[in-house]
Amino acid sequence: MQKTSARLLSLLSLLQTRRDWPGALLAERLEISPRTVRRDVDRLRELGYPIVTSKGPDGGYRLGAGTQLPPLLFDDEQAVALVIALRTAATSGAGTEEAAARALATVRQVLPARLRHRVDTLHVTAVERPTTHTSPQVGGAVLVTLGAAVHARETLRFDYSSPSAPPAGADHTDSPPARRAEPHHLITWNGRWYLVAWDLDREDWRTFRADRITPRTPNGPRFPPRDLPGGDVAAFVAARFQGADGSGAPPCRGQVILRRPASEVAPYVHDGVVEEHGPHHCRLTLGAWSWPALAAALGRFDADVEAVTPAELRSAFDHLARRYADAATAPPHTRGDGQPVTKDTASRSGGPG
Template sequence: MASTSRRALRLLSLLGSRRRWPLRELATRLDASERTVRRDIETLRRLDYPITTVHGPDGGYQLGAGHTLPPLLFDDDQALAVALALQTAPSTVFGLGDDAARALAAIEQVMPAPLRASMESLRLTRLQNYWEFPAPPIDSTSLTAVGAAVRHRRVLVAETLRADRSRPEPGDDDFVPARRIEPHHLVIWAGRWYLVGYDVEDHEWRVHRVDRLRPRPTTHRFAARELPGDDLARFVMSSHDRGDTLAAWQCNGSARLNLPADVVARWAPGGSVVEHLDSDHCRLILGAWSWAGVAGILATFDTELTDVRPRELVRACRLLAYRWAGIEGNGDSDRCTQRPCDSLSEGHCSGDG
């Protein structure tokens, strides 16, 4: 009887995790025969769980609409997943940290003792990585408005705020009038929320930082469009004008790269800014804990660097070039002994010397 009850609870948990399950797949998951699974389904139906049968080649079983599974139906793996998810949830929404802690405590209270022990076995202390640059927390009302517009395909009218979330006025250099946006995707990447949308006025796809938007929902619906390249991750990462701002570092510098902005944006570290110059050049503005760190990151792009700023970064480029020139390979005696070229002092770090 105990084995049957555990299997029935596991079956109910599986049915609640997605819309439809083929009988054969349920039997495999439960390590039972198809006949046993049918019997367990009938048992749950007698307990008033609305499990429906879907006929046809793609048929199976699903839990009826409108039925909510209580948290105590989680199995051990799900309990651990919930505990981890709530403790590692991004702190990019106002109040999310407190709400997540309260949600975890509420779920633990209704869990059976063995499952509660599984959840309590993982108590995490989160440490921020040096390269994590999450956006300022977003008001949950704005995030919900954007998410609802994406889900229901309703046009948003949105103003773009400054990095400090102040509202630019007409006549300011950074003033952008409210735009009509068709919101297609809500994305979280590196602790920052982005909205991928189609600008109705400019007829262009854009990536917006949600924390820098003041959204106003409308009732106007729109038809789904095909994203350029049909690759959401690549589109977001290669967009250089996402609205990202420079992170606070001990050393901040910049250089002109002989690479397109979309290429550099895809591989630039978090907390950096990429400025489009022309189709073949861009400026990368970034920081690190030392000038040598900034120079080293610039070197990873393997291209000519010009207009390097400030002079501290120029000196770091010269120092690294000198150090690297003295590196010996395995049995390779053909190494450059030339000191860094004088052109670096003029703000050019090409790596040719």
């Protein structure tokens, strides 16, 4: 039999892996008697773990939520994942950098030496895509409030500030009536947090910037869920941010089957949707401002293209194919000294190889 301390850690680890544990099953997994399980549960309660007991012939135990955060137990992989998440928290735009740094210091202090060495060698440098806009921070309390409203399906009442207006919610005396929306999803896009919701006043789907939202309390009544257009929040949000004419979609949008696994294509698709289509194929939906531009963008994946839709995209592929074929058979042009520019001379002069 394990020593008491080791047995308590094993018991706690099991309690964290599922919601309910029958006492007999715990005793079997730990190779101890049901009486010893009861004693160990009492010891964990004394340490601050809120363990709930269910009575009856099939009674068991459940690790509940307490008023204070008790000590947590992580295996090696979980501990490393937690450190990585805390190191990258500064790029989330959630305004939790200081809290994440303090949490990281706390976690590192209690890590075993073997894990501390591993995580100390991990240095993360966040490099964001060049952009002309800043990414305002959103308070953690606001994100929690929005997330709770999404989860509870409660109508959200909030003030929404414009870029040039003073902070919303500072004074309700002369402010316009609160906005009302049915929150659907809380998402991040390009370093900013957004709320996808059904605007009750405008009777339309909208995306609200979370840093401009000041929630009012209490929330409104609960609402039945609505179907998001298309059913996919990622595709919906991508279309909203790509569309310039207010239609919610780029002018030209097509779909193809690429003879490449989705895992190889997904890292290079920023504004499209990639879906598995068998072990060696994927379905890619992408948009662009012209059909030739879309065809050229799809060609950069260096993969065979199948099942092209719509017809305009097929025509664009045919147009580019003829243009590229003409370029491949055209005679080389000459440099200023009269010598032809070949592949070798272009490579030596810094051109594409």
